[in-house]
Amino acid sequence: MHPSALARCRPAVAAALALVAIGCSRPPPLLADAAALTQAQRALAALPEFAGRAPHVHAAALFHDDDIEIAIVDPGDARTLHTYRYRQGRWRREDAMGHSCAQWRDALGENNDDLALQRIDFATAARVRANWYERARGVPGALADPDYDRLSGVWFYTRDHRRSVGRGDDGAVDSDAPPGGGRGSDEPGSDQPDRVAPGPGERDDGERGQWSTGPISGQGGVGYQIEFGIDGSVRRFERLR
Known part of the structure; x- marks a missing residue:
């Protein structure tokens, strides 16, 4: 390359390297x-x-x-x-x-x-986010459109509303409520829900609250419900009907 042409390229190369450096140093969300x-x-x-x-x-x-x-x-x-x-x-x-x-x-x-x-442990929101994306990567089309199918946010509710729904007026567990134990297939498209038994302290009355996100949407409008434990782990992952 002619020296004068090389000199003209240097500013452009420097600018490109600066953009790369900015991108690499950008903090995570x-x-x-x-x-x-x-x-x-x-x-x-x-x-x-x-x-x-x-x-x-x-x-x-x-x-x-x-x-x-x-x-x-x-x-x-x-x-x-x-x-x-x-x-x-x-x-x-x-x-x-x-x-x-x-x-x-x-x-x-x-x-x-x-x-x-x-x-409340704010740091748990990061684990919920990571687990949501881990499951979403296994659902075809879930992350294809970043404008509409990305995770919009993570919510922490000060009461676990699932417990209220799953119990009758007498305090007994509703037979139609999802059981806490057992594990089915977690493969997208399976009709069997992925359910994980509560971990230590999961049913302790001292552990209050509920982490929540929106469902995961895939190709053809297929959606998956995802529920989390108080520690941010996935407790249920199931195709919506």
Whole structure:
């Protein structure tokens, strides 16, 4: 190559290398970074407005690739909720709203929708995300369209609503509810559900909450229901009928 032509190419090569370097140094999505999620949880608990008092999460926490949204009970007024959003390493308090269930907290006991922040492990959201994508990779077409079929987020509910649905008024387990044990085929297209028996502490009343995502959609509109344990592991993976 002629020296003058080489000189003209150098800026373009340098620019290309710079773009590669930026791409390689880009941090992982917040939802995929367990350490960053743990740091976000610690930062929330350390906000000045809580002044050493344990924040209580109301109903649900929403985790996305670039932010976290969560409702917190006002520590000075249980009748008020505040929405907090975590983005780019900082928490910001947004809207305030009434806490209509505040008067029932004591009567409901552990069945109320408020849960101490310290009883939620934000880092588990990263494991839920990883397990969702692991199963989605085995479903034909599930990840073919990144605009519509990607995981939109991970939710943590402060109560496990599956337990409420699976029990009758007398507390007995509904015969139509999915059993907790046994394992079927986890191959896409199988009619047999993949069910894993609860792990240690899974049925302990001290373990509250439910991790959840949307279903996995594949080719031809075929969908798969996926459920998670409190530790983020897959507890059920089943083709929707």
